[in-house]
Amino acid sequence: MTSSETAPGRGTAVVIGGGLAGVVAAWALRDCAERIIVVERDRYPEEPTFRAGVPQGRHAHLVLEAGHRAMEELMPGIKQELLAAGAHRVAASGDLKWLSSAGWMADYPARLAFLSCTRPVLDKAILDRARTEPTIRFLEGTDVVGLLGSARAVTGVRIRERGATPSSEHSASPSSERGEVRDVPAELVVDASGRSTSVPKWLAELGCRPVPEERVDAGVAYSSRLFHRPPGADLGCQAVYLQTKAPDEPRMGVLLPVEGDRWIVSLAGMRGAEPGPGEEGFTEHLGRLRDPSLRDALLGAEPAGEVRGFLPGPGVRRHYERGAPEGLVVVGDAASTFNPVYGQGVTVSLFCAQALRRTALRHGGVGHATARDARREIAVVSKNAWVMSCAEDVRFAATTGGPSGALVKLQHRFLDRVLATATRNPEVTEAFHEVLSLVSPPSLLFRPSVLASVLRG
Incomplete structure (x- = not known):
């Protein structure tokens, strides 16, 4: 099947990156695409173990x-499996x-x-579920080396096999036996390649303007x-x-x-x-x-x-909803990376998958309308986590970037009062936990009973 800039709504979706964000994105597109191809540079281990493609995997993870x-x-029964x-x-x-x-x-x-x-247990449970879906195909040991299309629309990816060397932490560098570069046309390309994404560079090669972004470090x-x-x-x-x-x-x-x-x-x-x-x-x-x-x-x-x-590197939020070619959606750390101390990254990746599924179901496929709406919804579902993360980061004098000014200082003073009250008032503690767990928006802290307790001190 071929793809074009006016491709119909069903066909092929390609996901760049087979980590957690990529696998749940692929799963979210089931029933909405004829085929879903996940391109992963590693080869998945047989048993849950740490792998080179997930350098943050050896550290504590929270799924809020x-x-x-x-x-x-997205995956009913997954909690029991974990x-x-x-x-x-x-x-x-x-x-x-x-x-x-x-x-x-x-x-x-x-x-x-x-x-x-540990992260390997979480990843394997999600991967095993995705492997039950016949429309999802995994290309392991394969690099994406560029995008197909133009500044107007992304129409697929260029890939190259890394060879047959089994993946391990000691074989993270590309295999010396590399395959031929070949094109994979697609109606939708999903970038889930994480913090080290090359998509902004590839978009520049297509003639796209730089994606607006925010940074805090x-x-x-x-x-x-x-x-x-x-x-x-x-x-x-x-x-x-x-x-x-x-x-x-x-x-x-x-x-x-x-x-x-x-x-x-x-x-x-x-x-x-x-x-x-x-x-x-x-x-x-x-x-x-x-x-x-x-x-x-x-x-x-x-x-x-x-x-x-x-060393996670800076927090970056890329605003693809403000400018991106048709046919492209970016999820997980490739769209928004947070300071990991707040434990938001995996949860926001799952929010992205939910947004992708909602839009694909609403439009009945993976066409350009789906991509446009998904970009907007992903920006919305990641906003609260980004605002909270940045507001805390800028409390530290050595932080670069991030918000500043009187409003941020006012937010800090209010949150300090919330935390002080949460040491002795269970209702305020519970409300704070709901906000930090991304179950409720920050406006919950202004609920009359919570706000009254905070203001009373």
Whole structure:
């Protein structure tokens, strides 16, 4: 089947990138395209294991409550499959002890919860579900090397096989035996290639104007390690989150339960307070956190792996809804990357998949109208996460970019009052958790009963 700039609404959709964002986007397009091709540069491992194409995969991940609801809507039964694979259910209060910038959050009977597991377990559950759909085809070990089309419309991709070398963390570089470049026409191209996306460069090669974007960079760096949970260990909770406190406490740490009776511990610091390399840097950073909870929990814990570092880079929000050729949709980190300390990335990727499915179903296919509406909806569903992330990042003096001015300072003062009240008022704590879990918009904090408590202090 051929594609053109006036292609009908059904046909081929190509997804660039077979990580979580790409796989859920492909799944979202089932029943809306005749064929869906996912082009993934890695080769998927047989068992859940860390892979080179997901460098952030070795660090603690949160799928927020709103993300789990979106995932269950897209893939009914997936939560039960994750639990069967060893994921832990962690209630937002009681199971999770959260030290905010104002103090420990008050406990309440939480309705919100998240499932905690390593990223490979999450990815495999989603991949296994997508592989049950006969219209989805995975091209593993294959690079996308460019886009087809013009400045007016993207009509497919150019791909090249990387060879038959099995994927592993030690074979991340392209294979020396590369295949021929070939064209794959498509009615819709979905960029899900993550933070390192090449699509802006390829669009420039087609003659497109640069996509408007926002950038903010707090200079965050990560250091993470898996630990065997000591026999009989009792923290009084399942998970601990020690939040940063701007501007004088730019370090944070989180301990989460994962499959295999293990903990994953991720430490992070903003620019100027980054964890040092290796075990020495991890231990030093652990000792400098504003509360000894994590350090004490790990006193009798045996490491289950090496210390791994990660430099996420700046947060970037690309406004494809303001200008993009027909036939192109961008999802996940390729559209919006956030400071990972807020745990929003996976959830927003799931929001993108929901938006893509809604628009494809509304238009009955994957034509240009679907792409236009999807770009607009993706901008809407990612906005609150971006605004909250940026507003927090700019609290740190070394942050570059981001919003500024009197309004931002007013927002900071109000949120400080919310957090202070949340240390003793369960209703305010619950409302704050709903907003941070992306279940409710920030306007929930202005509900009369919540606002009255905050203003009373």
